[in-house]
Amino acid sequence: MPTPPEAAGRPAVFAGAEAHYRALESLYRHAPINALFESDLEIVEEGFARIRFEIHEGNFHAAGAAHGTVYFKMLDDAAFYACNSLVTDRFLLTTAFNLLFTRPLRTGPVIAEGRWASGRRRVLVGEARLIDSSGEEAARGTGTFMRSHIPLSTLRGYASE
Numbered sequence: 001m002p003t004p005p006e007a008a009g010r011p012a013v014f015a016g017a018e019a020h021y022r023a024l025e026s027l028y029r030h031a032p033i034n035a036l037f038e039s040d041l042e043i044v045e046e047g048f049a050r051i052r053f054e055i056h057e058g059n060f061h062a063a064g065a066a067h068g069t070v071y072f073k074m075l076d077d078a079a080f081y082a083c084n085s086l087v088t089d090r091f092l093l094t095t096a097f098n099l100l101f102t103r104p105l106r107t108g109p110v111i112a113e114g115r116w117a118s119g120r121r122r123v124l125v126g127e128a129r130l131i132d133s134s135g136e137e138a139a140r141g142t143g144t145f146m147r148s149h150i151p152l153s154t155l156r157g158y159a160s161e
Contacts, residue, residue, distance in 0.1 A: 053109070057107060071141075113131065
């Protein structure tokens with residue numbers, strides 16, 4: 001059996017969909033807003049993205065649980081990247097997002113899972129949910145994302161690393 005390039009000390013070379021997924025992951029890491037959040041994006045397959053992140057007390061509102069901005073940001077990002085995994089030429093823009101809070105998030109690890117739900121032409125719909133460290137759903141949301149005029153290839157960070 002041949003040795004994979006990364007196991008032989010060489011970086012993996014991705015093509016097609018895999019290259020697009022890795023480039024989107026790189027784009028996520030390069031977005032300035034993500035310096036404020038300890039998080040990691042993984043595009044698992046077409047239409048499915050996962051973000052692992054940590055809630056810290058610095059994310060809390062006055063009553064001692066994560067502020068809604070964290071819920072929105074992670075749900076929006078997970079649904080966005082799930083949808084943008086289907087679009088290889090343009091950056092998507094969030095046009096609407098509905099959010100349902102089901103339980104408070106406290107300190108610890110959280111997973112945001114996003115899935116493409118429908119649409120492929122101009123507008124795509126994505127769904128996302130937050131899962132806390134006990135495996136319980138803490139929130140869910142649905143967003144609509146529109147193709148922009150911004151080519152992905154022009155964005156800092158959209159590249160294989």
